[in-house]
Structures are given as structure tokens and as C-alpha cells.
Amino acid sequence: MSEFPKSAKCVVIGAGIVGNCLVGHLAKLGWTNMVQIDKGPLPNPGGSTGHASNFIFPTDHNKEMALLTLASQKQYIEMGMNNTCGGIEVARNPERLEEFNRRMTSAKSWGIDAKLLSPAEVKELVPFINEKIVLGGFYTPSVSCVDSLQTGTLMREGAVKSGNLSVFANTEVLDLEVENGTIKAVVTNKGRIEAEYVVVACGVWSPRIAKMAGANIPLTPAVHQMADVGPIDILQKSNAEVAYPIVRDMDTFCYERQTAGSMEVGSYAHRAIFMHPDDIPSNEASALSPTELPLTQDDFDPQMEQAIELMDMLGDAEIKYAINGLLSLTPDAMPVLGETVEVKNLWSAAAVWIKEGPGIAQLVAEWMTYGYPHLCDPHSSDISRFYAHEKTEHHIYARCDEHFNKTYGIVHPREQWGTQRNMRRSPFYPREEAAGATFFDARGWERPQWFASNEKLVTKFASVCEPRPHEWDARWWSPISNAEHLQMRESVGMVDLTAFNEFDFTGPGTMNFLQHMCVNNVDVPVGRSVYTPLLTPGGGFRGDLTIMRLGAEHFRVITGAFDGGRDNYWFKRHMPQDGSVIFTDMSSALCTIGVWGPNAEKTMAKATQNINAEGKLVPFDVSQKNFPYGSVREVLIDGVPATMFRISYVGENGWEVYTKMEHGLRLWDSIAKAGEEFGIIPVGMGVYAVTGRIEKGYRLMGAELESEYNPVEAGLNRAKVKSADFIGKAAYMKARDEKPCAIMCTLEMIDNTSKAGIKRYPTGGNEPILTKTGERIVDAKGRVSRVTTAGAAPSLGKYLLLAYLTPEHAVEGNELRVMYMNELYPVRVARVGSQPLFDPTDARMKS
Amino acid sequence: MNILVCVKRVPAPGARINITSDGQQVDTAFLGFTVSPHEECAVEQAVQLIEKHGGDVTVLTLGPTEAEEQLRTAVSTGATKAVLVPIDTTDWDPQRTAQAIAKVIGELEATNGKYDLVLFGNESADSCGYQVGVRAALKLGRPIVNGAKGLDIENGVAVIRRESDAGVEIYKLKMPACVGVKEGINLPRYPTMKGRLASKKVEITQSTASGEIGGLKLITLKRPPERASNTKILGNGPEAASAVVDLLEELGVFK
């Protein structure tokens, strides 16, 4: 056995599917001098990989997860570890059949062959199923079983053979040393090893290991029950590891998967059972393995009854192996990937399941190599997405408990969390509550989506406030949003934007630093602002935000609730370490009201004062002339010091008004009072984030703006490029020289009447944009055209969709199709590029 | 025929058995529990016997109330009745256990008639006392033979096969009789799903445990010293064959 090394370029902790594939991918990307350790023996060190059910159902509504799963399946195929058996999701309830239509739609988006089956067709493929209780099936022929242990072994051994990796099993991590915020060394029972990079790929143990360095990987080990029953005659006679399609009994949250002569029955139906990472038994003390715990039979009994109901033969088969298997759950059911926010060069590759393991390993390897992944945007897996309250056990347990039984659930794209609510409230909350707000959760913030107090406006604008006839389309939606939209465009509305994040940067190095971070020139006069993307080194979108210049060396970054954590990390990670830039997170210090509409100027003119040159309190001139679009002013509103920023995300004249949290309620009341005579109403996020935005074609980070796309494709490139260097500049310059192979477009639905004769409203969940003949549109870089945002345009009387199209299809007037719930609807390209459909010259914002 | 099988609930440990800090028990925080293996085989043998000859198999356990789980497991593999003799610790000493079991069996027999066979495990997997069955049999006034690797009924007589270095010994006991069963007598079946669901419905009779404390007193549990070994690696793969044969020659295997 080789000597335990004293130093390495990179230490990967963990030899499950992720750690093994990661060392393989890193070696392929040119990493040398790597060490991989695991506290357990090889090839099965006793983590979740060792008892995984190892099957892949590729269809997912989430783009990131679908792409990672498909990339993984591709790798399993390339290594000869993919055994295609097909898979059928079966429905017992009518709602599930509807969901299958949605799954057909997602399958179409990702190019996955799938079809709907009648009960008789299900029976043909799975002769032992009780088709009488089945209403139908969603069949995916490419569903496969994989050998995750062998795949991992091949990847690991490949890295060893290349001479770039040494592996040490039975090696337990005792401590992680950190120096100046950077990982320094891994201390193990075999010795101490200094490392430039350390990756925590420890599955259910990840939080425990990260904690040694003071970092937080928010996940919890949780139980997934499974039992192996057999032998079963018909399965034995098949003489194959898996001859019959895997059946997912979706409405009982259960699956049946053949393993040679037996059937594995797995469940996501039982109560959520969590375990603390510190409490997981050691390899030695475990009867089977640390992650194969004794079955708590009572939890599994109801599932057995349902399984027997579906496949009677299971009843007489012997239960040969049954466990409470541990797997990783995170508060939002997505993986936890990337450099930890607390410790530089300490990476997390955790909360990963077999189906996406190799793809995620590739993604993390690319991320570590290139500064950002190429495979796809890790937007919703990025470890830096979490806010402080989301990393607590309280939050993890509550949210995991809530979503565990939704593993096979039907989850609406606008679905709201029920737990951990009222975590963050703006100062306006009492007024909003009194106005009958329906609150949506925005990363802990309670944000009004619409107000019951505006219901009367639905009658006023009846023609464009039709109710949606289909419950699915109407879920988590109200026609009041359309009414609020029109009232705002007619008069004035006020919007609670407190969930914004505000990052203040001060100090002599700030200008250079922000120039380095941002695409657009931030060297604007004090009192002006700049809108700018942030790019990845590869030139894709990493952020999208606005910066106000408040002083010569004082800038304030404004970014949204859903990207605050990621942006916070990205800025801090690149900040000079010499103290020349000081970062202050003002997000919890400031509250914000948006005031917009034709009467916004009148309202604010009435409310706003300032102190003139003579030191007298006088009404403040809020006219465009004195206070032009994009500028920032310090004012007093009813005596409250406030910062007004003339800007709009809804296409109306108006401001974002900032003040300290404690002044918030008074600010709200003052503006409401000033606007009363002009018909001011509170307006919800249904307008701000959807209808107002889509009418203006404004792009949103995480929807239209992702690292796969660049500013040229998104239509956000400016005429000139600043001279200063910035992250992603070279790639950006290259993109500007090339003809884009995809262009962001606004499409309008021509007819949204379904075959059943009712109006349908796509929710904007990656529905594919297809040619008139129903073919997928895939660009030269392999990216598929799909709906990134969908929403009503009440002022235009249309229903709009945003999507990237290839140049041949990105022609205004061109007719295409959108698939929604497995039906095709005609759509027309209404706008190519970023010019808004509503008020194309932005006259309303600037007059 | 009517058969009673005495079973014990024991933890299912891994490669290392951890001990609670007071040294009195095995730390079972993350362990499952099972029917002690010899007794698992005794249940299987009893079930096979009634499958052949008809009758009932009653399982009895003296243990914590959680041992109900093991009774239900036994029922899910074919036992028909279950008796729990609850005690408030995990274990009683062998003398006390045997006394209590014999008393409960007497009570059960007073209403149900005598059991043709009372089966015990040869020894429990955890405490390895090798004596509860013998003591209980004596109290019941019935013959007992341990180490049974075969048990059949021939002409109304229990025929027991037992292995020894010299071969197989055969014992023949008139019933009612007791037998200590050893693993290997059969390959016990696993519960089926239907068996498991049915076992949830079986009624578990409770009997009261009583017995005087015996003369064995546990002071503390401890782990045996680790056997330190400096493994000599003779080689990798088939190339090591020569070194292996060198070693065998050195050990005198070919003399």
C-alpha cells in the first residue's frame, strides 16, 4: 500500500457515485495530484450509493434536473452500465392522468420518447399488474437501471490509472483545517494532508464533514423504505436482471422494480423520518451498512397493502431484505453544489441521487476547472442560494417533511410552501394583511401576490379579467392580478419590494472591483444608476441587477430575492482581500416600495420634500426634467428620509422608494395617503413579476437569463463595450462577433382553446415551442426552445410567452406551436429581441 | 399436534457491538431486532411439523413489550398463536427466566392441554447461556435434548438428530417432550407480505412473569481485546500463487 500523502492539489472526500465520478471527470479535465478518501471500505463504503435502487426515469419538469439526468444516463450508456428496461408511471386517480399530459409535455421538451398507455396497454407490458385499478400509464421506453457501484469504480480506477489519483479507503476525516478563510488541510486517522482544494462528496455525512471547516451544507439524512421480495416465478423465468418495465405507482408514492428473481418495492409514502448526520452508525456498528437501517415495519405496512393491490403476486413472496435506507434531502429538494460560501476552495457535491450523479460530477468538475459549469446552469443547485434561515435544522426538517411525500406528488409550478412561513415580513405587512393580501413565499419573505381589496376592479375590467376555466391554470392565480395591472396602468399602484437585496460597496477599490464584475460601465455620475448583467467566465449570465452610485466610492447593488444568496457569494468571492472594498449587506436594513403609473409623479410630488440650498423644507421637484429616469435622489417623505430611484420593471413612470425598515410603515401610509385622490392601490407581485414584466419583455434571472445564454442571445447587448476588463469579457466579445444561434423572442398565443373547448393558459414551465408540424426546435448549441415565462398581457389583450428561438424561426409574424398539457396551440412570434410589445419606445416611463 | 416455541428478542448487530455507557447492555440505538437464530429455526421446524401433521404453533417470549415485534414476525412465518410474558428489562437471568417460562407454560396447559413439543433455541444469540431450555424442561418434568439438527415425528415419537464429531446421534423422545434446536436444522423462511399483514391482526396473549432472581449477576459487558495483526501481503492477483504455495510448504501442509 502506498504511503499516505502529505499534500495534494485536491482531496475528494467520499467514494460514492458523486466522489467517484468527480475524480474521473477532474482527471479528464487535466487535474493531477488528487487524493480520494472514504471512511468505509471499497468498492462499497456504506453510503447511500450502496443500497440505491439505481434506476433512471429521465423526465423531469425542472430543466436543470432533466439535463443533468440525461447527461448522466449518457455517461452510464458510454460505460456500458445502462440497462434499458423501460418504465411506466401508472395513475390511480384522474388528476394523475392530467399530470401525465404534463409529463408528456416535459418529455417532449427534453427530447425523451414517451407515450401514454391505456390500462390494457400497461397490462401488455407488465402482465402481472392489476390493470383494473389503473386508469392509465405514462411510458418511457428509455428508463433504465444502472450499476452505480461499478460505474463509480470504473471512473475512480480510470483516474488512478491515469496516474492522477491515489485512493485511501477506511480513512476517516477527523478535521478540516482552514487558514484565512481558505481550506488548508484534511486531517484523517491515517495522517494530515494539505490540499489546495477539498470536495465534500459525502452524501448523508456531508453536513458533518463541512462543519469541521465551519461550512454549512444544508441537508438531512432521511429514510426511504424499501424491501426486496421474492423469489417470484414470473420474474425468475424472465432470466434477466430486469426484464419488465419498472412501475411507479404514482398515487401511492411507491415503485416496483425487478431485481432478477425478486421485486424491489420502494416507498416515498411513509412519514418523513430524519436522522442527524452525527447519529449515523459507523460501518462496524451497522448490521448491514450505515445507511441501511432496520426497517420500521409499521411505517411500511400500508405500502405493502397497496403494492399487493397492484401486483397480487407480491403478497406471497418472501420479504428477504427490507431497510430504512438513508438518502439526502434538502429544503428545496435540489442538490447542494459548488464552493461553500464560508470557506474558499472547499466544495460541496452533495444531495445527489444516482440518476443525476455522473452528470453532476461532470458539472462540478467543470465548475472547479472553468469557474462555472458548461453542462448547464446550476442555478437551482447552487449552494450559495441559501439564506441564513434556510440553513438551519429547523428549516431543513420542516421543508423536507413537507416535500418528502411530494417525491411522486403533483407539484404545481406556482406551488407555495406551507411550512416556515412568516419567516420574514416587510414593515408594510399589517396594511397588506388588512387589504386581504394573498401572500406568496419569496425565500422567507411574505410577499403579496394580489389583494382582495382590489376585487371590485375585476368587475371594472371585466373583459380582461376572465376567470380561468381550468383549475390547474387558475391554481395559485387570481384575475385580480389582471385588474391590478390595468388599474396601475390607468392610475398608480404601490408594490412591496422589500424582498430585494441591497449590497453596499464602499472604499477606494470599489470602482475597479465593480467594473471587473459587471458587463456595463458602472463609472456613471454620482446619483445615476446602471443596469448590468454579470457574466460567467464563459460569457453566460451569472447575475442580472441594478447598481446605484450613491457616492464617489459608494455603490449600492440591488438584486432580487431569489438571487440574493448567489449574488452575495459571487461578489464576496471576487472582492479584493486587501480591504480596499468594504461590503455591507443592507438587505435587512432597508425596505422598498415601488410606485408606478401615470399618477405616480403626481402622488410623489405631493408626498415628497427636500431641504433646499437655503436649508428650508420645500416640495421636491420630481419631474423628469429635474429627476430623470435612472437617477437617484435623497428626499424626505412625510419626514422620513428616503432614497428615490427612478426606474421601472413594469413599464410605467415611477420610482423604487427605499427607506430604513423602521420607517417603513410610515412611508407606506404617507404614499398611500398622497395617492388616495389619484386612485392609488396596492399592487401584488402577480403584476410586478409577471404581467407588467412580460408586456415589457423584461428578462428574469433564472428564467430567461441563464449561464447557457449570453447577452447577445438575450438581446441585452449594448452598442458599445466598455474598455475595462470584466469577467466573461472575452467570451462576450466573441459572442458579439458571431451571429447568435438563438434569440430571445416574445410570442403570443393565437388561439388558446383546447380540444375540450376551454381556454387554457400555459403556466410557463418549460413547455416546448414547436414547429407547425410539431417538431422540436433545437439550436446549434443543442439548446431547446421552450417557454421561459408565460403570462397574461392585460393591456394588450394577449397571452404571451417568452422563449429562445433559432434565427430561422425568430421572425416576427412566424407561426409556431406551443405544447401545453400534451396539446398543441398555435402561437405567433410577436417580437424578436428585447423591444417591448407594450409601449415599445418606453414613452410612459420617461414622460 | 400442539407445539410451543420459546423465542428471544435479540439485537441484530454489525461487525462491532457497542456497549452502553453503564456497561449493562448492548447499545441498540441503531440496531434492528430479530428472533435469535436458533429459535428462528425452531419456529420454522414447528411450522413444518404442523404443515405435515396439523395443529398449532404457539410462540412465547419473555422480554420487553417490544418483543411483540418478534412474536408477530414468528406469526408472519407460520406460527398461529402468540404469548408475551413482559418484563421491564431486556433480560432476566437464566434461572429466573426458566422458572417464569415453566410457570406460564403450566398455566397455558391448564386451559389448553399439554403441548406435545416445547422447543427452545440451543442458546440465545446474545447471552449464550445454554441452559434456559434444560432448566424449564426439568421444571415441566419433561425430557430434553439439545443440539437438534433434525426433528421429526415418527410413530408418535419425536426423533432428534444431533451432530457430533463421531457422526450423527439419534435420540427418540416420547411426547410431551422438549427439544433445544440448532441453526442449520432448516433454512427458515422469510415472512411474506401477506403473512406480515396477517400477523398484525393476531391477538397476543399476555401472561405475567414471576421467578426468583438466580445466582448469576452481570457486572459489566466488555469488548474483547482487538487482535492486532500485521497482515503480510503475499502479492496481488494470480502472480501471488507461488508465494502462497511457499507458505503452505513452510506450514507443513504437504507433509
Added chain:
Amino acid sequence: MTVLAVVEHDRGTITDASLGVLTAARNLAKQMGAKFEALTIGANADALSEVISKYGATTVHQAHNAMLTDFGPEAWGESIAQVVRKTSPQVVISSGTERGHEIIAQAAARLDLPAAMNCLEFDKDFNGTQPLKVVRARWGGSLMEETEIDAPIKLVTLANHIVEGAEEPTSSTIAVFEVDLDDSVKQTFVQDRVERVAGVTLATSPVVVSGGRGVGSAEAFAPLEELAGLLNGVVGCSRAVTNNGWRNHTDQVGQTGTRIAPDIYIACGISGAIQHWVGAMASKNILAINIDAQANIVTKAGYAVIGDLHVVVPAISAEIRKRHPK
């Protein structure tokens, strides 16, 4: 004061375990300053007195009864009980074997005394007057317990392979004891036998080639059979193998299988779970053949080959054939 060793024998043939028992009993008697006496059961064992005297017993009690022609656990237990009642020893010790445990249990039940099986150590300060503290094996040896035997007469069995027999000859006095046995114990005598065909058994073979889960199937044991044949040994297996139905339980080495102590134990594709280890740990030499250098058995074995048993085992057989053609 007396320490009484109950000598296990089969129709007059003494077992190896009994030699350890005699030695341990002598040592304990010395420590206590007590007499060391032995008991044989059945006239067919009278000749053993000669062996026993080599181990230093000053008196050999010979229990006689016409019934005592073969082994019968109840008759043997009753015989011990009667001798104990008569001689009132402080300690009664027999072997930690199937029979040893059973006859001590029988005697203890009849005397209504506690009994501690599989003792590994006796309290060094024990002088015969106080309760006896022992360390005994639980969980088949993977755990130990310190226990106190609080009784005027302490009945124990000595764990097998713990004390090697060591002679210390003396001249023994023979004391014949006529046991009073009634018919109640008659039916538990051995009624019939199937003698083992000549040859080594798993328990006695000096070479055991054993296979575990890593072997993969019943058929894949053929190369192990071949190697065992070349070494005049037998094939054993782990519990995983019997559970999979690849081999009979009679081949199982382990806590609930057979405990063995061969000259060499060749463990192929066995991970070395504790249940298996306790059955094999008394082996004089252990050679592990395993693909995983970190496997439990590899770290505990004296010798190891890292590699796939399916390749390594045939290579060893080929090498043997080359060097030792038959």
C-alpha cells in the same frame, strides 16, 4: 476445598477440550489451595484415569451405573449432581462444547444452582469462599461479560481453545461412585448413530478453504473444492453463502455454524463480519484472498493475497500441481 473437573468423553474416548478443562481446573485449584479432582461418567471411561492422572487430579471419581454406556444428557447431568452433592466441591468445571454445556446445565438445574458457560477467565483472587467472578463469552465471543456467580458451588464451562492441555502428572486415587438413576433419564440416551465415514470434518480438518459472498454462486465453489482436495482439507463457507442456498449449513464457519481451529484457514471472498470471524479466529494461520485490501478479514489475517479469488485460487492449485505432482 475441591475443584471438580467433569471429563467429557465419547464412549471412553477423551476429547481435546477435556485436556484444557483438566489443566484449567488444576490451575484454579492451586490458586485456591484446593484439591483437584476429576469425574468420569460411565464404566467405559474408567481407563481415562490414567490420562487424568497425568494432568494432576488427586482423585478420579468414576460414576457407574448400568445405564451409562453411552451419552445421555440427563443421566450425565444427574450423575454430576449426585457426585457434587456427595463431594461438595467449590467449583465444577466442564468443557465449553455442545455436550459440556448441556451436562452442566442439566446438573445445575438439578442442583438448582447457577451456571456460567464459556468462561474465559476466572478471578485471580478467588479463594473458594467468596462469589466467583468470571469473564465469559457472549455473542459467540464477539462480546464478553464479567459476571459474578453467587452460590456455594460454582458450575462453569471453559470456553474452547482458551486453555491448552498441559500435563503435570500425579498419582490419582480412584473413587467409584454408584449413581442412582431412575427410568426418567433413560430415554434421553443416544438411541442410534450414523457413524461418520472416515475422513476429516470441518471441525477437525487441519486445512479449511472457505468461500464467502464473493464466490458468487454454488457452481463457483468448484475451484475451492479443488484446492481443498489438493491440500487434503475441506471446504467451509460464510453465513451469506448458506443464506443464498449455495452450500449446506454443515459447511458454515461462524457463530451459529462450526467453530474451527485448523492449521491454516484460507478465506476466499469473505469480508470477515464478526459472526464469521468468531468461528474462524482460533485458526493458527489465516490467509485471506480478497479483491479489497481493506476488507475486515484482510486486516485481521496473518497473510493475504489481494486479487480476484476466481483467478487466484486456480493459480494456486496449478502451482501446487506443478510442485507436488501426485
